[in-house]
Amino acid sequence: MQPDELILRLQQKDEKAFERLYTLYSESIFGVINSVLHDTEASEEVLQDVFIKVWDNCESYSSKKGRFFTWLLNIARNAAIDKTRSKSFKNQKKNLTQEYFVDILENKNSFSTKVDAIGIKKYIKKIGEDCKKVIDLLFFKGYTQKEASEELEIPLGTIKTRNRLCINKLRAILVK
Amino acid sequence: MDIQEYIESGILELYVYGALTAAESEEVSKVLKQYPEVEQEVEQIEAALQQLATAAAPYNPEEMLAVIKSKLQNKDGVVQLPASRSQQRTRLLSFISVAASVIFLIGIFILLNRTNNLRDELRVVEIEKTKLESKLQFSEDALTETKEILAVIRDPQVTKVPLAGQQIAPDAYVNVFWDKSSNKAYIDALGLPEPPEGMVYQVWSLTLDPLTPTSMGLLENFSEDENKIFALENPNQSQAFGITLEPAGGSETPTMEQLYTLGVVENNA
Structure with missing residues (x-):
């Protein structure tokens, strides 16, 4: 709430x-x-x-x-x-653009108690490169749909639904 | 609006990201206030994203709260005297008390979280319960129906009339159970083929001399009915029964070329 x-x-x-x-x-x-x-x-x-x-x-x-x-x-x-x-x-810092949230999660060992650490690690292993990038750009970097579609060379119309599928997988893992 | 479709479109995720235009966001905010299921979906998306983001934090940032608070106090014009020993101690004390209150808050947060989880679980269980109840109701209805049919079939007062397949459908067969006392006829139509799209079976009561057909009714929703037993009113002095295939809605008189089954009532008193 x-x-x-x-x-x-x-x-x-x-x-x-x-x-x-x-x-x-x-x-x-x-x-x-x-x-x-x-x-x-x-x-x-x-x-x-x-x-x-x-x-x-x-x-x-x-x-x-x-x-x-x-x-x-x-x-x-x-x-x-x-x-x-x-x-x-x-x-x-020189080559900032190469890095994103997945790098942090992969290299991190201690997590806040608010986090289902095992679930998050599992999620990162499980999802494809496209999901990682879509979430990185839209959520972490604050791209618009159009910007993300150009960057990833995905049609504008599919960004929204693809992203939902990626987030659904996250929710499925965290809910358990 | 189809709410499920709206949710599945993925617009709510973009709403939480802040990837929508201001106007689109306001629109979603309105929908969210109107439909609790949309709000719930947004809450869940947000909770998942918060967890994902929290996982990307370097460490727990609680201790920074004290720093921020002191900065805010400076801004409000509170003069900071050079720190004397006793002040250092009070600072340490205030830091400890802030830390303690933060820990306390985390405790409350975890409890609240648990309560919320329990509440969610309860809601799921209640939904399951409703589903099971409706299943049970459905089974009970089906059982009552089956018992009724069985009672009719066993009743010695009920006349059984087998209808044999005719030229157009030699393999077809139907049994009519005719309860003369209640003027009801149960048509067991399991042996009829599925009617083609836009067509329906019509049941006729016949008197033989002269041959006069009277419509008893239609076997509506033939495909959906699992038992394929249909109850029709029959106040007629039937001497035979026939079933024809007619255009949807039925016909005034039977189409004899489409006569599927026919049978004569025996012991015709």
Whole structure:
């Protein structure tokens, strides 16, 4: 359930509500940032900035526009992409575009208790390259359908349904 | 709107990603408020994605909360004095208390999560139960029907009339069980071939001298009926029964070229 009441309290600048929302969402947002940056330290900085932005701009969120998670995602992806353009980061990292979330998951051994680690690892092993790329671009990198279709050379009309199949597999594994 | 089709289209995943235009997103938000099953689907997609993203985090970021909070306080104009020893201690204490509260919150979160899971399971079990109940109802109905048929067949008062296949369908056979006391006739039509599309069997009661057919009714939904036993009203003084194939809806008079089965009532008193 989306915690609508907490969001409302956040918008009234209630710190307790902020803490709880942070607890609910920070780890997944951290993961999204990290899958763009592939750098723990830089990801930490961006995560901080993101949640400070959340506090400052929370009144601009409305459930009429979309999910709270989606709103956070947009802030996080934009902040992470901004970071990749910063000079200090560019000097540090060279071939960023080659990496994506699958690399992180494959090389990671300790997971948060909120994660069904075995399930996630199994999922990454099981799905095809096309699923990995579709999810990476649309979810982690925030591509539009059109951009993803051009990048992957898949017809625009099939992006939506293919992506659903990929997510269905994820849900099937996590539900068990 | 076909909700299942809407869900299967994959639009909800894109909605959670934020890959839709602002206008499309607002539209989905409206649908979501209107249809609980759509909202539930979105919740599940979101939960799966959150887990996938969480797995990609370097480590648990709870400890960073304290840093963010202190930054927020700075912004609000709280003056930070140079840290003295006792302040360091209070800082440490406040860090510990924040950490404790975070751990407490995680505990609550896990409990809530479990409760939600249990609630979901309960919902699934209830759906299963409803399904089984309707199956049971269906079986009971079928059993009642079968018992009724058996009772008719066994009743000595009921006249059994075998109808033999005619020229057009020599292998066809039908039994008519005619209960004169209740004016009902049960047509056991298992031996009739499936009627072609747009055609239907029509049952006729006949008097022989002179030959006069009276329609008793149609064997509607022939393909769907598993028992192939049809109950029709028969208040006529029948001397014979015949079954013809007629265009859907039946005919005024029988089409004799399409006479499938025919049989005479014996002991015609």
